[in-house]
Amino acid sequence: MPDSTSPQSSSAQGPASQSPVSAPAPAAGRAKKKTSQPRKRVNLGLQGGGSHGAFTWGVLDRLLEDGRLEVEAISGTSAGAMNAVVMADGYGKDGRDGARQALRTFWTKVGEAGRTSPIKRSWLSRLRGSWRVDDSPGYAWINLMNMLVSPYQSNPLGINPLRGILKDLVDFDRVRTGCGIDLYLSATNVETGKVKIFRNRDITIDAVLASACLPQMFQAVEIEGEFYWDGGFMGNPSLWPIAYENESHDIIVVQINPLVRKGVPKTPFEIADRVNEITFNASLMREMRSIRFVARMIESGELTSDQYKALRMHVIENDEALADMHASSKLNAEPEFLQYLFTKGRETADCWLAANFDKVGVETSIDIVHDYL
Numbered sequence: 001m002p003d004s005t006s007p008q009s010s011s012a013q014g015p016a017s018q019s020p021v022s023a024p025a026p027a028a029g030r031a032k033k034k035t036s037q038p039r040k041r042v043n044l045g046l047q048g049g050g051s052h053g054a055f056t057w058g059v060l061d062r063l064l065e066d067g068r069l070e071v072e073a074i075s076g077t078s079a080g081a082m083n084a085v086v087m088a089d090g091y092g093k094d095g096r097d098g099a100r101q102a103l104r105t106f107w108t109k110v111g112e113a114g115r116t117s118p119i120k121r122s123w124l125s126r127l128r129g130s131w132r133v134d135d136s137p138g139y140a141w142i143n144l145m146n147m148l149v150s151p152y153q154s155n156p157l158g159i160n161p162l163r164g165i166l167k168d169l170v171d172f173d174r175v176r177t178g179c180g181i182d183l184y185l186s187a188t189n190v191e192t193g194k195v196k197i198f199r200n201r202d203i204t205i206d207a208v209l210a211s212a213c214l215p216q217m218f219q220a221v222e223i224e225g226e227f228y229w230d231g232g233f234m235g236n237p238s239l240w241p242i243a244y245e246n247e248s249h250d251i252i253v254v255q256i257n258p259l260v261r262k263g264v265p266k267t268p269f270e271i272a273d274r275v276n277e278i279t280f281n282a283s284l285m286r287e288m289r290s291i292r293f294v295a296r297m298i299e300s301g302e303l304t305s306d307q308y309k310a311l312r313m314h315v316i317e318n319d320e321a322l323a324d325m326h327a328s329s330k331l332n333a334e335p336e337f338l339q340y341l342f343t344k345g346r347e348t349a350d351c352w353l354a355a356n357f358d359k360v361g362v363e364t365s366i367d368i369v370h371d372y373l
Contacts, residue, residue, distance in 0.1 A: 039070040042250040045237040048078020049256040050330030054338040058345020064096040073182035077231040081185040081211035092179030114333025132326035184241040186231030195234035232280040255317035273327030288372040
């Protein structure tokens with residue numbers, strides 16, 4: 001694959017790897033950081049992970065506020081696809097401030113919908129200050145129903161609350177023709193098992209919902225006679241489209257699925273959650289291997305940079321914080337939780353900018369071999 005190098009932890013962690021719903025309003029009261037140097041052009045890869053996508057929202061909000069990076073393209077999957085489309089639409093309308101406002105509005109709406117969700121923390125989790133929902137009656141009921149009936153029986157009308165939010169907030173004509181950011185949304189073709197990339201010209205509400213279609217919860221999304229499930233099975237996110245089709249050699253991956261989770265899961269829910277995490281990180285790990293392989297071949301002279309593209313990889317993540325939340329919290333859409341994730345995302349991006357901004361455009365800021373291989 002024409003790429004090279006490696007991603008890394010979003011918090012500052014050493015030389016090889018650096019690592020609301022009341023968000024601050026982007027336009028009023030917050031001065032944008034001024035800089036005399038030209039903005040560095042980058043591409044973004046946004047992972048999916050349910051409500052943990054609010055962490056990515058916080059990261060994006062901080063990067064947009066900082067203003068020193070110019071986003072050429074975004075590859076997004078599931079919640080990452082939601083963030084990508086909402087950000088691009090807002091950017092096309094009113095630049096960085098518009099992107100920040102659009103993301104804030106989207107996640108505020110998600111939080112409002114989360115107030116009526118049957119999946120909420122139990123009183124015990126609240127007393128403990130935990131965000132996990134695996135001990136709540138709603139979570140247990142939905143897991144039981146998933147084993148007994150499919151979405152075709154439990155949700156025959158195919159209702160998805162995110163459809164209405166996207167319809168109200170996103171101008172898909174602008175996304176398709178004039179947002180100024182190239183988009184690549186991943187979905188998985190149910191019949192072939194292959195990844196489908198929806199580019200700007202193809203992006204509709206259905207394309208976004210297809211990227212986020214968990215088969216245990218929603219019916220497969222039909223688009224032009226083909227049926228799609230969540231893109232995380234085959235590309236979370238897909239990096240090769242932005243590597244092949246865009247100019248920037250720098251890709252920043254916002255990673256929200258922990259690579260490492262200490263301890264062996266013992267309960268059925270814990271086992272299923274860990275299998276889910278491993279599955280949804282597998283495609284990223286494969287692409288990192290390809291990126292590193294091409295980089296080494298270019299360094300050794302066996303491939304030329306005229307034929308292949310050496311990528312500079314960066315990763316913004318906070319494995320420690322997100323792993324502590326337990327995988328079940330991906331279904332927790334309480335406004336307070338989204339605010340917490342947003343704040344964590346901003347803090348993590350702030351640390352990453354301080355530790356790694358100077359490496360953008362110069363070198364990879366992660367250790368691919370150590371972290372992914």
